[in-house]
Amino acid sequence: MSTKHPKDKFYEQIFKVFGVRFMGNGLLTDRNYDHWHKQRRIMDPAFSRPYLMGLMGTFNEKVEELMEQLNEIADKKTEVNMHTLLNRMTLDVIAKVAFDMDLNALHDDQTPFPRAILMAMKGLVEIRNPLVYFMPSKKKMIQEVRDSIHLLRKTGKECIERRQKMVQDGVEVPTDILTQILRGAALEEDYDIEIMIDNFVTFFIAGQETTANQLAFAVQELSRHPKILQKVQAEVDEVIGSRRDIEYDDLGKLQYLSQVLKETLRLYPPAPGTSRLLEDDILVEGVLIPKGTPVVVNTYVTGRMEQFFHDPLIFDPDRFSRDSPKPYFTYFPFSLGPRSCIGQVFAQMEAKVVMAKLLQRFEFQLVEGHTFKIQDTGTLRPMDGTRCHLRVREKQ
Ligand code: HEM
Numbered sequence: 494m495s496t497k498h499p500k501d502k503f504y505e506q507i508f509k510v511f512g513v514r515f516m517g518n519g520l521l522t523d524r525n526y527d528h529w530h531k532q533r534r535i536m537d538p539a540f541s542r543p544y545l546m547g548l549m550g551t552f553n554e555k556v557e558e559l560m561e562q563l564n565e566i567a568d569k570k571t572e573v574n575m576h577t578l579l580n581r582m583t584l585d586v587i588a589k590v591a592f593d594m595d596l597n598a599l600h601d602d603q604t605p606f607p608r609a610i611l612m613a614m615k616g617l618v619e620i621r622n623p624l625v626y627f628m629p630s631k632k633k634m635i636q637e638v639r640d641s642i643h644l645l646r647k648t649g650k651e652c653i654e655r656r657q658k659m660v661q662d663g664v665e666v667p668t669d670i671l672t673q674i675l676r677g678a679a680l681e682e683d684y685d686i687e688i689m690i691d692n693f694v695t696f697f698i699a700g701q702e703t704t705a706n707q708l709a710f711a712v713q714e715l716s717r718h719p720k721i722l723q724k725v726q727a728e729v730d731e732v733i734g735s736r737r738d739i740e741y742d743d744l745g746k747l748q749y750l751s752q753v754l755k756e757t758l759r760l761y762p763p764a765p766g767t768s769r770l771l772e773d774d775i776l777v778e779g780v781l782i783p784k785g786t787p788v789v790v791n792t793y794v795t796g797r798m799e800q801f802f803h804d805p806l807i808f809d810p811d812r813f814s815r816d817s818p819k820p821y822f823t824y825f826p827f828s829l830g831p832r833s834c835i836g837q838v839f840a841q842m843e844a845k846v847v848m849a850k851l852l853q854r855f856e857f858q859l860v861e862g863h864t865f866k867i868q869d870t871g872t873l874r875p876m877d878g879t880r881c882h883l884r885v886r887e888k889q
Contacts, residue, residue: 506620750852
């Protein structure tokens with residue numbers, strides 16, 4: 494929580510992956526407090542409540558495109574990999590909202606971006622093994638990781654240059670994340686396009702993968718808890734009825750759905766940990782941890798400890814009801830303190846719009862043999878991809 498302890502040196506491994514600049518000195522990886530603080534202050538307006546409220550139209554529109562696709566799948570009675578589609582939809586959302594780009598990943602099977610993000614993230618996992626460079630079997634993977642990062646950065650560069658030209662030509666531009674990235678870079682002493690590209694890549698990835706994973710995990714858990722599903726469906730029916738668009742005011746009324754999403758993050762936090770390098774000695778429960786020690790805290794671990802959560806492996810959204818005691822520094826899926834997730838409210842607004850529309854319109858059933866296993870691809874995601882069958886709900 495304290496700004497005194499910088500992020501651990503581990504974050505330097507995300508600066509470059511396999512020799513290629515990846516997230517560089519972007520908001521997530523910046524270890525210098527003063528530099529980071531300047532960046533964060535500039536970025537904040539793109540995450541203010543009034544600005545986020547204005548995104549409800551885009552959230553509704555993009556999620557509606559997903560619903561249309563799910564309708565077709567339900568009609569054909571074919572199996573669907575929900576995680577894949579959720580991933581593509583959240584990518585379309587972040588591209589539009591943050592960078593005013595129409596990626597159309599949901600409909601374009603050939604789009605290279607989901608694979609590029611997957612491979613870049615895979616690189617983060619693979620570099621944990623110092624021998625990876627010497628393993629012939631990894632050569633192809635390393636090249637694909639490099640190519641993927643090049644593609645993401647090239648896309649970022651083109652997007653930034655397009656926007657710079659619009660600004661020069663006096664064309665009106667939205668106050669989106671890209672505008673804030675440009676403003677932040679303009680304040681740098683050494684004006685450098687690379688740092689803008691760092692932030693493009695940071696938001697392109699951080700703003701998408703995590704939300705898709707949370708949603709896929711939520712679908713999984715609801716599929717195996719019919720009573721919880723019924724209760725959350727009833728809430729959606731009461732608050733939204735058969736309305737097509739979800740309003741900002743509806744989100745606050747979907748209290749039980751919030752609890753379902755929070756409980757999902759307790760058991761399945763897509764970004765489970767954070768780490769700091771101790772600037773001073775600290776004493777924890779009588780144990781001295783010396784200055785210079787890297788300290789990792791992990792919400793996946795604390796979230797599954799009996800000491801903090803009764804029957805921790807049971808999925809129970811009532812743990813987060815208004816009357817229940819709040820977890821005390823034992824639940825932090827968005828991290829805590831000044832370096833916590835800037836996109837937390839954005840992500841949960843988007844997640845609620847997706848879940849509300851999905852629950853309003855569909856019943857879903859996981860395919861037989863679904864394992865519920867978790868895969869670590871830099872973020873945690875469902876290993877089986879949440880493959881299921883859909884049916885249009887009869888009564889809405
Ligand atoms: C369910 C969705 C999400 C989860 C679980 C999540 C989780 C987290 C966590 C745990 C951190 C701290 C990482 C660390 O300490 O290393 C973080 C930071 C960050 N997240 Fe998220 N995130 C989510 C969605 C988003 C979205 C939608 C955006 C952008 C639109 C975003 C942008 C960022 C950025 C830029 C940071 C770095 C903040 C800073 O250091 O100032 N995240 N997120």
